[in-house]
Amino acid sequence: MSDKPVLRIGLIGTGFMGKAHVFGFASAQKVFDLPYRLELHTVADITPEAATRAAHEFGFAHSTADWRELISNPEIDLIDITAPNALHKEMALAAIAAGKHVYCEKPLAPLAADAREMADAAAAKGVKTQVGFNYLCNPMLRLAREMIAAGELGEIRGYRGLHAEDYMADASGPYTFRHDPAGGGALADIGSHALATAEFLLGPISEVMGDCVTLIGERPDGKGGTRKVSVDDVGRAFLRFANGAQGSIEGNWIATGRKMQHDFEVYGTRGALAFTQERFNELHFYATDDAPGRRGFRRIEASPDHPPYGRFCVAPGHQLGFNDLKAIEIEGYTRAIAGEIPEPFGFVAGLRIQRLVETIQKSSAARQWLPVPA
Amino acid sequence: MSDKPVLRIGLIGTGFMGKAHVFGFASAQKVFDLPYRLELHTVADITPEAATRAAHEFGFAHSTADWRELISNPEIDLIDITAPNALHKEMALAAIAAGKHVYCEKPLAPLAADAREMADAAAAKGVKTQVGFNYLCNPMLRLAREMIAAGELGEIRGYRGLHAEDYMADASGPYTFRHDPAGGGALADIGSHALATAEFLLGPISEVMGDCVTLIGERPDGKGGTRKVSVDDVGRAFLRFANGAQGSIEGNWIATGRKMQHDFEVYGTRGALAFTQERFNELHFYATDDAPGRRGFRRIEASPDHPPYGRFCVAPGHQLGFNDLKAIEIEGYTRAIAGEIPEPFGFVAGLRIQRLVETIQKSSAARQWLPVPA
Amino acid sequence: MSDKPVLRIGLIGTGFMGKAHVFGFASAQKVFDLPYRLELHTVADITPEAATRAAHEFGFAHSTADWRELISNPEIDLIDITAPNALHKEMALAAIAAGKHVYCEKPLAPLAADAREMADAAAAKGVKTQVGFNYLCNPMLRLAREMIAAGELGEIRGYRGLHAEDYMADASGPYTFRHDPAGGGALADIGSHALATAEFLLGPISEVMGDCVTLIGERPDGKGGTRKVSVDDVGRAFLRFANGAQGSIEGNWIATGRKMQHDFEVYGTRGALAFTQERFNELHFYATDDAPGRRGFRRIEASPDHPPYGRFCVAPGHQLGFNDLKAIEIEGYTRAIAGEIPEPFGFVAGLRIQRLVETIQKSSAARQWLPVPA
């Protein structure tokens, strides 16, 4: 059918993100001219039944209840990890040791030290990695980065970033792994997206002052009792960027009413950008060069002028969806595996985010500014 | 791999909509639990080379430069027509005669008389049909229809519909088949979407007064000369609905700056809805039952509360894209083929739209109100 | 205190619009350098008590229960009519006969024939007149007109206008003078604003096709019974403009949820404008000259770049309110009285609106297109 080389995928985990990955694999190879033909080889879930069901549902040829079988199977080229965060490290290290490429959902690992070990292992082994920060794959974010890099905003002075949702706003919601002191909390869970976008657009953050706050101090433990929660419900930071700009970010999972407030504003000497993920097919651009009396934020709608939008639709304004961003992520990753481009957001980048998160957490605990380790 | 029956697809046409269908087939069977396993059997394009390329790109097993081969191939169950409008009738009738299900892009045919012939043939033969009006597949439109049907807006009094884009705004753009007097024009091309949405929400339109206007009277013929254009650049109508409501629609392809202004407002005695396709993951709802001083249009964001959004994503606010609507269309169609549900938007529905379009055009030419034939 | 000539004002009526005029007089002479010092001389209301109260409240020196006293008082220069519509004609003609300038709230008169008589009388007597269409005084509408006139949108092709509110949406609301067959209805009451804006921006409308619909056929008569209503709840029209453009307007007073949807879109060959009175300190501008990939509707915020905004506030973005528009109207009118500029919107203009309204109503009744009498 196709003379392309085959990339055989072993997927671990079949929840929210597992599904999103499968959707992404399916559409990526229709939408893009990938360097590989993707083959959904084996899916692993906790029980044989769940795994078999997922294989049928998603179109994997094989299934297993033992993720280690994926690692040891020489037919599989790429291990895709969408299992709970606490397992990322063990799975990834095993996969890397077996010489497999590793695609890991965010966070790379709950702790930066673990993420570092993973990144180092991948580098030593020479496999290609990807961490799932797919908001960055939005053509409008790429446009924003391009405009900033090209100087369309002039010199960048200020930044305000945000990722706020309300999925933890209900205090009667049970304690989950996301409340785990090791790696849990709003800053780690979604503030990390705000940090990723900030560095994607403006480059490295050099110094932070963190403020991590717990508002809901205990949650039902699912056994009729309650369990103390120590992680942050809101995690924010003042930021200094290496390029001289400054700003702030906030991660907030108790922002009642907000479902996807991944927003930013960038202020430069010649222009500004405003964005909200709530309307992520739009980028708002203010140019001081516009004629007096005619200035204003322009609502730029995603169109074929903003690659790779045109791969999905040849007409402007039709809009991409969340799952399409995953397809774009996959395209980049497969091209990196093929050696065509550098890793778009590999383990080193994932480690970087963990480091930012931890530095902010430490800063908050110490109540003082801290430099971000390189 | 799967024990589901197979539905073998033959696709004619590989342009904008051909691609969208392929994307839709790919994601529909990942996202939904379809009654069939879809198999991309054969693709037909104008030349053998184009067809072969498309087969490779899209993942069809076979290709051909002769669409009749698809019809005569007993292995193919469903003929998917995304070829130019003028060919729809011939292709569809041939497919129906061969006992195949037919999935046809809009418009069903340039003329209602032809559409009638097609609908009759399909009914006589008992095959299942679908016309591509995928804006209707948006969960937020389904929500709107459900709210109206449930009486959440009270008795419906008024409607304002619109579909405006600017892809024909440039007068130097060449004459195309869309300018063909038989079936061309803005009303037929996109006003048809506004009509489909109007009846989807409020039920049958009983009487119309049309106003079809040509603003760009000639266009380059592609051979260095110009060609006269007689079809409408703007087609609008006053409407009377069978349920007693009244309103208007407009189709406009020279609406400078607008890329996807498929909008509507519905006014009832107890509430109102406002929608724009520019932000199609939102529905705005005003309820007179809200407390005084607290009333206002609520921006409802698409979420798992609005099926089938949850099939794509378990979290609210993440948003569907245009291609996802196609997957929803395909899900409905395959379920209709399996006999689980009535045809969501079959040839009879497609004929209905053509009839509305033609009645409005005739009304405009006659400069008088006309009843819409049943 | 001031060496300016004095303009002595006699106000008839102290309701919604009467108050708005008084607020306007007060702020106009602070905000602008008017050619006159305005003196609130006498106010007339139905009873002596009401008139006295109003005089105290608003700061008039005198009061009366007989509006004819204002006319016969030689000290009064300007008669300001905010009484019910049915009285406009008698009051205005008396004032004109007495040689006074006349400021009359809209509509000039319920019937165009009456409006014509009033306009003719004013012209014959040489007094200066003003009809209250203060939405036109918005700096952003003036900007829109200026941009259109300067060709910033290229050649104008299309227009969509609207004035929708919901103050008559409740069917249990009583029958009022606004339901009077002579001059009542949504088209006359607020559709007239949509018409005024359309001609303000694009120039004369030459031909119309009307559609006036009654949805609420009877209303409480305030005496325990009901009274039949024959005027339109929704009045809309297709439009042809003398400049070759075409479009539509709608007036709607049962648009549930809408409080001030005085909106328009203008499409030209080089650009477009979009406006809503719901956010009337903004004008949205799309320019095809913007760079590819950077185009979008710009949200221009009212600022000192948009006269006379700067008279109210030297800083951009602070926003004018509805009453400020009245002050702008008054400034223009007093300058016209002083002979500095032509009447901004005198009785001839008011007559024009009545004529448009009546032509649309007649067209609707006849169910056919009608030319608009010059």
Place this chain on the structure above:
Amino acid sequence: MSDKPVLRIGLIGTGFMGKAHVFGFASAQKVFDLPYRLELHTVADITPEAATRAAHEFGFAHSTADWRELISNPEIDLIDITAPNALHKEMALAAIAAGKHVYCEKPLAPLAADAREMADAAAAKGVKTQVGFNYLCNPMLRLAREMIAAGELGEIRGYRGLHAEDYMADASGPYTFRHDPAGGGALADIGSHALATAEFLLGPISEVMGDCVTLIGERPDGKGGTRKVSVDDVGRAFLRFANGAQGSIEGNWIATGRKMQHDFEVYGTRGALAFTQERFNELHFYATDDAPGRRGFRRIEASPDHPPYGRFCVAPGHQLGFNDLKAIEIEGYTRAIAGEIPEPFGFVAGLRIQRLVETIQKSSAARQWLPVPA
């Protein structure tokens, strides 16, 4: 004309805010039933000519180039100070010593110590004071406060406030008194508004961590050279409120493209509010009590349901302007002078804002959290 007692006003300063005050006096006494008749007695400006011109333009009976004449004039009841910030203290203390009520534009004084002296003096003398924080007079902010106080949002957890403009974004703009190390900077100038709104809505802030950043280090001195700037262009803070809520604010005068971004979001356990001064006649309200699938931020438009909107206009959605907020401020202040209500925002409140500003500045300099002195 009126039997109300007279309040004679002496105004110092005739710039932006001086004008706004005069507009406010004029409309306040038309719009409201004030306890006093306001008399514009004397205006003071720097030169006799400027003062005379202002008297004519604004309608003051007298003028002077010596502000001390206002203080010593026993006919004057109220001294209104809109002079440069550095003079506020001297003027106010003199006025208080003379037993006059004092209306002072913000900031009350560049330094909190001075503000304290002023507040103490006013208290000792028993005169009534007002500081101009008129954003707080917006009916939609009052609605927000009322909703919060009534528990409509449940328990308040989080806050995000902002006041961003771009009037200092141009680095070639000259050094002004706003850059003065004593009292200057973005935090003091407009961040103060964000702080005022935060406490207006949620009550006292108990602890802050500040971040004040200078981006434009020098500016033209107006004499051909440059002058070093040490005040902040952006001043932000993490906040802890006494009621247990937490949040952040930012003041930013180099936010390219932003003219009036005085925004906030408040998150409670049962609902949320979102507001932007860019559209200040709207308040967005999310209620978790709304039915599932029907939840969303409601765009509540200002209406007579939101006092004192109805004093300005009896119909909803017509909108107040910036100057109307000043009229509301004046109404409150005159009622406080009459003893009807407590001072809405007197010198004690003004001092409080200065104290917050200074604490944030100190915290920033010390790079550590600081409690806010009571």
